[in-house]
Ligand SMILES: Cc1ncc(COP(=O)(O)OP(=O)(O)O)c(N)n1
């Protein structure tokens with residue numbers, strides 16, 4: 001499993017339609033992980049999740065469900081992303097098993113990352129690093145936390161307002177994966193945006209402190 005590259009956040013909340021053509025373009029453009037995030041109160045769209053599962057399999061990408069490990073299990077996703085108020089990481093790990101990807105939100109706090117890993121998290125996510133239209137009220141983080149987090153021994157994810165102009169700096173600062181929503185799914189050409197972000201990983205081989 002690749003744990004370096006583009007982690008696409010498919011935020012159904014901010015899209016007017018399913019935009020599955022954009023999902024496919026982003027996966028064809030090289031995204032290695034895709035997260036399903038939906039903060040609407042419209043109930044679970046099993047058909048949509050089935051489409052995401054099929055598309056990620058076609059392109060060899062990992063499917064991650066935000067917030068809800070039971071839903072991740074029900075749709076045979078590869079993992080779950082858990083915020084600090086989404087329940088126990090240890091419980092999710094026990095239910096999903098050792099092979100599941102489990103991520104935890106750490107804002108800008110290395111101590112949250114340590115605690116998440118102790119409980120079974122397999123990656124840690126920091127941010128928001130820049131202004132985000134998707135989640136404007138997310139707490140901010142300083143990029144220096146990414147270099148610190150590399151010592152923890154799990155993939156380090158960066159999120160929040162990342163786009164083609166700032167992603168290189170965030171990768172250089174220590175991110176293994178850049179989690180991106182708006183700059184992919186609200187771009188004029190989602191496939192071109194994905195290809196450009198993925199290409200940064202070829203150009204940016206080394207990390208701060210590595
Ligand atoms: C990769 C990644 N990192 C952080 C978040 C934020 O998750 P959470 O804290 O659960 O907040 P919401 O996304 O639920 O608003 C994420 N989704 N993905």
Ligand SMILES: Cc1ncsc1CCOP(=O)(O)O
Pocket residue numbers: 009127128131132133134135138159160161162179180181182183
């Ligand atoms: C879910 C989330 N958590 C912190 S920032 C963010 C939004 C990411 O989306 P964008 O790439 O559009 O800022």
